[in-house]
Each structure stands twice: as C-alpha cells, then as structure tokens.
Amino acid sequence: MALGALDTSPEHPAGHEILLEFPDNRLLIDLCGEFDRNLTDIEQALKVQIVRRGNQLLVIGEDAVRQRAVTVLQTLYQRLEGGRIVESADVDRELRMKPPQDPPSGGQFEMFKGGHVEIKTRKKLVEPRTDAQKAYVQSLFAHELAFGIGPAGTGKTYLAVAVGVSMFITGHVDKIILSRPAVEAGEKLGYLPGDMKDKVDPYMQPLYDALNDFLPGKQLAKLLEEKRIEIAPLAFMRGRTLSNAYVVLDEAQNATTMQMKMFLTRLGEGSRMVITGDRTQIDLPRNVPSGLQDAERLLTSIPKVSFNYFTSRDVVRHPLVAAIIEAYEADDKA
Known part of the structure; x- marks a missing residue:
C-alpha cells in the first residue's frame, strides 16, 4: 500500500x-x-x-x-x-482512539501485539472503541482486582465479560462467576412467580445477554449446567472462597457497604475480580450508603487495585445516549 x-x-x-x-x-x-x-x-x-x-x-x-x-x-x-x-x-x-502506542512490555496476552487491543471469544473478536475502554481492558488483564466506573453504555460490563470469556477459553481461569445485586430500578415489581432461578433471572438478564454474544448457545448451556459459568445474585456469594475464577460484580453501586466488603473478601488464589458500576444510578433506599462509593474511597491507595473511569465520551450505544448523559451531567452541575 x-x-x-x-x-x-x-x-x-x-x-x-x-x-x-x-x-x-x-x-x-x-x-x-x-x-x-x-x-x-x-x-x-x-x-x-x-x-x-x-x-x-x-x-x-x-x-x-x-x-x-x-x-x-x-x-x-x-x-x-x-x-x-x-x-x-x-x-x-x-x-x-488515539494513534496506537507500543504494546506493554512483557505482556503475556496476544491481544496486545501491534498496539491494538483485541479480545478473542468463541463467537467474535471484541475491540475497545475508546482510549478509556482500551486502558480498562488492559487493566483487567494486568490486575487481580479492577473497578470500572462510569455511565451506562460505556461497555463496562460487556468488556469485563468478554475478557472473562477470553481468559476462560485460554485456560487462565477455571470458571466464570457473574453477579449483581437483585435491586429493583426505582419501581416495585411485586412477587415474581416460579422457583428461585425464575425469580432472580430477570435481574441477571444483562449478564446472560453478554455471554450469548461471546459463546455458542449449546456450549453456554453446557457450561451453565456444569457450573463452570455461574450467574447468581450478590447475596449468594456469602461464605464462598472463589479460587481460579474470573468474577464480575455488575451494578455494584447497588451493593451496600457490608455486601461489598463480603464480596471483595471472596477473592481466592488464581482469581480475578472486576467490579463495575455507575454512581449516578444508585437504587438503594434513602440513607443507605453505596458500597461502590465506600470501596472507591478506601481502596484507591492500594497499588494492586486499578480504578478505570468512563464519561459520556465513551458511550458506544446510540449517539443520543451520550447526549442524554451529558444533559443530565450538566443539570447536576448547575
């Protein structure tokens, strides 16, 4: 050329x-x-x-x-x-994106070769679209505990699950565990019918959607049946030690301080943990502090914990979503 x-x-x-x-x-x-x-x-x-x-x-x-x-x-x-x-x-x-920089020295993952970040899954190749997303993905591979904080539509959960699937299929972890608090988003849904799985699955649907993007349906169903991939409410994490696992806590702004402490202390040998959340979408009862905000305040000084932040510039949904977020941010500052 x-x-x-x-x-x-x-x-x-x-x-x-x-x-x-x-x-x-x-x-x-x-x-x-x-x-x-x-x-x-x-x-x-x-x-x-x-x-x-x-x-x-x-x-x-x-x-x-x-x-x-x-x-x-x-x-x-x-x-x-x-x-x-x-x-x-x-x-x-x-x-x-800014022009590609040299890949990190000593990196052990192929997606960093050539300066571009690419995440390989069974169904598709996932590429970060902004510099913040690229830095976020790199930190997910580099740190055992990583936070992704920012507004909706910035790819926090999607990229975290993609990295989890990549690490799982390459043998870096033995299982994937995806969790989120079962908190209603500002409206009472009443009693849901069915068994426990039927009751909690609506809260977990975004995690199922992400997995379906990265794994063939039959393989995903088998992995879920074998519990090599688990999707469960945050309350189900108590008492467990999660070893050799890739663990994601989504919607972490709706975890209480005690729940966040409980979740963070589940980290076991050979595991990776990712916490994602949006501080502007807290659905906890009034006067109940968010565990995400407390974790951010308490853990930023720990060198091996990474915090990655997103803004409306990193929104990768419809362009109107970025404009809507910017309008709300401007109103909050007024």
Missing part, C-alpha cells in the same frame, strides 16, 4: 493535503463504505475533506486533523488487508 504521497498541484497547495494510494480497489470500496458513508463520517468528525480519485484518496485540511484522518484511513485499510471487515462502529472506534 503506497501511503503518504504528497500532491503539490497548484489547485491544492503543498502542506494542506495528502494523497493516499491504495493498490486494491476492492478493499478501497469497503474502506469508503456504502455511498462513501465511512468517508463522510471521518470528514464530519475531523473537519477535513476527502476526495476520491480512482484508487486514491485526497485528504485536505489543517495539519493536525489531516494527519489524524490519514492515520484513521491507514488503520482501517490495514484492518481490511488482514481479512476483517470495516463497519461504522470500527470507524467510530478509530476516530475516538
């Missing part, structure tokens, strides 16, 4: 544009997207102009944004050369 050739024609002065040449026109078509949608997204995000000329793309703009657009185009084209597809989510991720 010939990249970085500079067009110095009088029509476009040197220093304000870069002409990129792509040898495989079929890959270039995929890079541009349907009706050049990918190019339009890059133009709007970075305030540049991209003109297609046969198998070339002319990038016009100020120095910093022009070079950023070139980096995004190069990275996406290299992704296509590697046999992967480029979707709008991949364009969005590259626009949010």
